[in-house]
Amino acid sequence: EYYRWEQWMFTRLMEKGIAYRKTAPVNWCPVDATVLANEQVIEGRCWRCDTEVERREIAQWFLKITDYADELLADLEQVDWPEQVKTMQRNWIGRSEGMEVEFEVPGQDSLQVYTTRPDTLYGATFMAIAAEHPLALAAAQDNPDIAAFIEICRKTNTSEAALEKMEKLGMALGIDAINPVNGEAMPIWIANFVLMGYGTGAIMSVPAHDQRDWEFARKYGIEIRQVVEPADGAAIDLEAGSFVTKDGRCCNSDILDGLEFNVAFDAIADRLEAAGKGRRQVNYRLRDWGVSRQRYWGAPIPVIICSNCGMLPVPAADLPVVLPEDVEFEGIGSPIKRMDSFKQVSCPQCGGAAERETDTFDTFMESSWYQERFTCVDQGEAMLDARADYWAPVDLYIGGIEHAILHLLYARFYHKLMRDEGLIKSNEPFQRLLTQGMVLKDGSKMSKSKGNTIDPQDLIDRYGADTVRLFIMFAAPPEQSLDWSDSGVEGAYRFLKRLWSAIQLHVESPAEQASATNKSLGDEQKAMRLKLHETIRKVSDDYERRLTFNTAIAANMELLNSVARFDDDSATGQAIRQEVFDAMVLMLAPIIPHICHRLWADLGHDSLIIDHPWPTVDESALVQQSIEMVIQVNGKLRGKMQIDADADRASCEAAALANEQAMRFIGDSPVRKVIVVPGKLVNIVI
RNA sequence: GCGAAAGUGGCGGAAUUGGUAGACGCGCCAGAUUUAGGUUCUGGUAUCUUUGAUGUGAGAGUUCGAGUCUCUCCUUUCGCACCA
Numbered sequence: 001e002y003y004r005w006e007q008w009m010f011t012r013l014m015e016k017g018i019a020y021r022k023t024a025p026v027n028w029c030p031v032d033a034t035v036l037a038n039e040q041v042i043e044g045r046c047w048r049c050d051t052e053v054e055r056r057e058i059a060q061w062f063l064k065i066t067d068y069a070d071e072l073l074a075d076l077e078q079v080d081w082p083e084q085v086k087t088m089q090r091n092w093i094g095r096s097e098g099m100e101v102e103f104e105v106p107g108q109d110s111l112q113v114y115t116t117r118p119d120t121l122y123g124a125t126f127m128a129i130a131a132e133h134p135l136a137l138a139a140a141q142d143n144p145d146i147a148a149f150i151e152i153c154r155k156t157n158t159s160e161a162a163l164e165k166m167e168k169l170g171m172a173l174g175i176d177a178i179n180p181v182n183g184e185a186m187p188i189w190i191a192n193f194v195l196m197g198y199g200t201g202a203i204m205s206v207p208a209h210d211q212r213d214w215e216f217a218r219k220y221g222i223e224i225r226q227v228v229e230p231a232d233g234a235a236i237d238l239e240a241g242s243f244v245t246k247d248g249r250c251c252n253s254d255i256l257d258g259l260e261f262n263v264a265f266d267a268i269a270d271r272l273e274a275a276g277k278g279r280r281q282v283n284y285r286l287r288d289w290g291v292s293r294q295r296y297w298g299a300p301i302p303v304i305i306c307s308n309c310g311m312l313p314v315p316a317a318d319l320p321v322v323l324p325e326d327v328e329f330e331g332i333g334s335p336i337k338r339m340d341s342f343k344q345v346s347c348p349q350c351g352g353a354a355e356r357e358t359d360t361f362d363t364f365m366e367s368s369w370y371q372e373r374f375t376c377v378d379q380g381e382a383m384l385d386a387r388a389d390y391w392a393p394v395d396l397y398i399g400g401i402e403h404a405i406l407h408l409l410y411a412r413f414y415h416k417l418m419r420d421e422g423l424i425k426s427n428e429p430f431q432r433l434l435t436q437g438m439v440l441k442d443g444s445k446m447s448k449s450k451g452n453t454i455d456p457q458d459l460i461d462r463y464g465a466d467t468v469r470l471f472i473m474f475a476a477p478p479e480q481s482l483d484w485s486d487s488g489v490e491g492a493y494r495f496l497k498r499l500w501s502a503i504q505l506h507v508e509s510p511a512e513q514a515s516a517t518n519k520s521l522g523d524e525q526k527a528m529r530l531k532l533h534e535t536i537r538k539v540s541d542d543y544e545r546r547l548t549f550n551t552a553i554a555a556n557m558e559l560l561n562s563v564a565r566f567d568d569d570s571a572t573g574q575a576i577r578q579e580v581f582d583a584m585v586l587m588l589a590p591i592i593p594h595i596c597h598r599l600w601a602d603l604g605h606d607s608l609i610i611d612h613p614w615p616t617v618d619e620s621a622l623v624q625q626s627i628e629m630v631i632q633v634n635g636k637l638r639g640k641m642q643i644d645a646d647a648d649r650a651s652c653e654a655a656a657l658a659n660e661q662a663m664r665f666i667g668d669s670p671v672r673k674v675i676v677v678p679g680k681l682v683n684i685v686i
Numbered sequence: 687g688c689g690a691a692a693g694u695g696g697c698g699g700a701a702u703u704g705g706u707a708g709a710c711g712c713g714c715c716a717g718a719u720u721u722a723g724g725u726u727c728u729g730g731u732a733u734c735u736u737u738g739a740u741g742u743g744a745g746a747g748u749u750c751g752a753g754u755c756u757c758u759c760c761u762u763u764c765g766c767a768c769c770a
C-alpha cells in the first residue's frame with residue numbers, strides 16, 4: 001500500500017512534467033555487468049571482481065528538483081534548524097547569477113557555456129568539453145587518438161570527490177571556438193573533469209583567474225592571460241599561481257578596462273544580449289534528482305514503454321506495480337530485467353505489445369514522505385488524508401548529521417510536491433531539527449554497512465536499561481560525535497544506586513506535615529531550596545531549548561550531592577527533602593523511566609508519574625540577599641567578595657578596591673580604570 | 687579538491703550572551719568499613735621551578751578581559767548526488 005501511493009504520485013509527476021527521462025552517467029562494471037554505487041568503486045575498481053570501472057551514460061528517471069530550487073532556498077528561513085545545516089543546504093543548492101554564452105564553432109553547432117564570470121571573457125584562452133559531448137564524439141569518428149582519449153576519460157568514477165581529486169587530463173580537439181567578445185579563435189579541449197550530465201557539458205576556461213583552469217593551462221602549455229588586476233594595482237605572478245578574485249578591476253579587456261566586477265558584468269551582459277550571443281541566467285549547483293536504480297530491491301517505477309505511444313504512466317487502476325517475489329538471482333543484475341512475466345505487458349493506450357520499466361526507485365523516495373503517511377496508514381482511498389494536516393509539520397525531527405543534505409533536501413522537496421498536488425497544506429515537513437552526531441567506533445562512523453556496530457544488549461543484561469540509557473545520554477551532547485566506549489557505565493550505575501538508597505532512607509523516616517515555602521527558613525534550608533529551583537530552571541531549559549541531556553543529568557547529580565549533604569532532621573527539613581526528591585524523580589523520568597516510576601510510588605504518590613506535570617520554578621526561592629562577585633586585577637582573578645545582591649556599580653567598585661587581596665596586587669600603582677559587570681565581577685586596570 | 691563541523695586534564699565532557707577554565711562523571715591516589723578482595727563512604731586529583739607563574743591543536747590579532755570574536759595554518763569527523 002505504501003509504494004502503491006508512491007507509484008501513484010510518480011504518475012502524477014509524470015503528467016506534470018516534473019518526472020522526466022534523460023541519460024546520465026553511472027559507474028559500470030563490464031565483468032559483473034552491473035551498475036555500481038560510488039561507494040562500491042574502490043580506487044577505480046569494482047569492489048567484487050576488481051575490474052576497472054567505466055563510466056556509462058544510461059537513460060534514467062529524474063525529478064525536477066531544480067524547479068523548486070528558489071523555494072527550497074527561501075523556505076530555509078521558515079524552519080528552526082541548526083544554522084550549519086541551513087548553510088550546507090544553501091551551498092548545495094548553490095544559486096549563482098551568471099550568463100549563458102554562445103561560442104560559435106565554424107562548421108559545427110555552436111557551444112553553449114554557463115559562466116558566473118563573463119567579466120573575464122577577454123581572458124578566456126580555451127574551451128573544455130566532456131568526453132561524451134557531441135563535438136568530441138564526432139571528432140572521434142575519424143581520429144583514433146581522440147577515440148582512445150575518450151575511452152581514458154570514461155575510466156573515472158562519477159563522484160564529485162573523485163573528479164576533483166583525479167589528475168586532470170585533456171586532449172585538444174583540433175577545432176576552435178570563436179570568442180564572441182573579440183572574435184579570437186580558441187582551441188577546444190576534451191577534459192576528463194567536465195561531465196556531460198552536468199550543465200551544458202562544456203565550459204570556458206580563464207586560466208589566470210581560476211585555479212583548475214590555471215593548472216590545466218600550465219600542464220598543457222596554454223596561454224594564461226591576466227584580465228583582472230588587484231584594486232591597488234599590485235603586480236601578480238601568473239607563473240606562481242592564479243589570481244582568483246572579484247575584488248579587482250578589469251584590465252586587458254577593451255571596453256571593460258578599469259571596471260569593477262558588478263559594473264563589468266552588466267556591461268558585458270548588455271553587450272552580449274544585444275548581439276544575441278548570450279543571456280543573463282540564474283543557475284544552481286543543484287542537479288535534478290535521479291530516482292532510477294537498476295536494482296531489484298525497490299518499488300518498481302510505474303512506467304510502460306510502448307514503441308508506438310512512448311513512455312506511459314501505469315493507469316491508477318493498475319497500481320500498485322507489484323515487485324515479483326518469485327525471482328531467481330543469478331548474481332548479475334536485477335532479476336526482473338530478464339523476467340518476461342513481469343516485463344511483457346500490453347500498452348494501456350494502444351493495446352499493442354509493450355514493456356515495463358524494470359528500474360526501481362531510489363530508497364530516498366520512501367524516506368521522503370513517511371512522516372506524513374504514518375499519520376494515516378489505514379487510508380486506502382488516498383495517499384494522505386486530513387490526519388496528515390493535523391499532525392504535520394513534525395515538531396522536532398531527530399536524525400543523524402549525515403542526512404544534513406540529501407535526505408533532508410529530498411524530503412523538503414517531496415513535501416512541496418505533495419502540497420502542490422493538494423495533499424497537504426504546510427510548506428515544510430520538519431519545523432525543528434536536531435542533528436545527532438555520529439557514533440564512531442575506533443575513529444569512523446558506526447554503521448550496518450561497515451559492520452562495526454556495538455549491540456547494547458550485553459550492557460542492558462548486566463546493568464539494566466535505565467543504567468544504559470543514563471550512561472548514553474550522559475556521555476556527550478547529542479549533536480556531538482562520540483567515539484564509543486563503555487568505560488564510565490559504572491558511574492551511571494552508581495548514581496542510580498545512590499538515588500535509590502537516598503530516597504529509601506528518606507521515606508523510611510517519619511514525614512511530618514510542614515510547608516516548604518521560603519518564609520522563616522534557616523540559611524541552610526534556603527540554600528537547599530535555591531539549589532533545587534536553580535536546578536529545575538536549568539534542567540527545563542536543557543531539555544526544551546538546548547537539548548543537552550548530559551548537562552541536565554549532571555545538574556541532577558549535583559542536586560543529589562547537595563541533598564545528601566543537607567543534614568536537617570526537622571519537619572521543615574524533611575518537607576524540603578520531599579520537594580527535592582519529587583522534582584528530581586520527575587526530571588529524571590524521561591531518561592530513566594523504570595526506576596522513576598517505582599520511586600515515584602515510594603515517595604508516597606497515588607498517581608502515576610507519567611500523569612504528573614513537570615516541576616515548576618518557585619521564583620521566591622531564587623531570590624538571594626547577597627551574592628559572590630569576582631575581583632580581577634588586569635583581567636586576572638585575584639579575589640572574591642560577598643556583596644548585597646542589589647549593590648550598585650559604585651559600591652561594587654568601592655568594595656573591590658577595598659578588598660585585601662586586590663590591594664596586595666594593586667600596591668602603589670595608579671588605578672586607570674575599573675570595569676564592573678553587575679552580578680559577576682569587577683576588573684581593576686592598573 | 688569543495689561544503690559543514692570539531693580539537694579543552696590520563697579519559698568522556700562543562701563553561702548557554704566576550705567575564706571565575708576544568709562543573710558532572712570515569713580513572714587514579716589516600717583514608718574509613720572489611721579476615722581479604724569487591725561493594726559502600728570520606729578526602730584529594732590541570733601543569734610547574736608554588737608569596738607565584740603557565741595552561742583550552744599551532745601561530746598572529748582585536749579587547750580592560752578570549753576556550754568563546756577575526757585571520758593564517760595543522761589534525762580529525764561528516765557530506766559530495768547510486769550506502770541510506
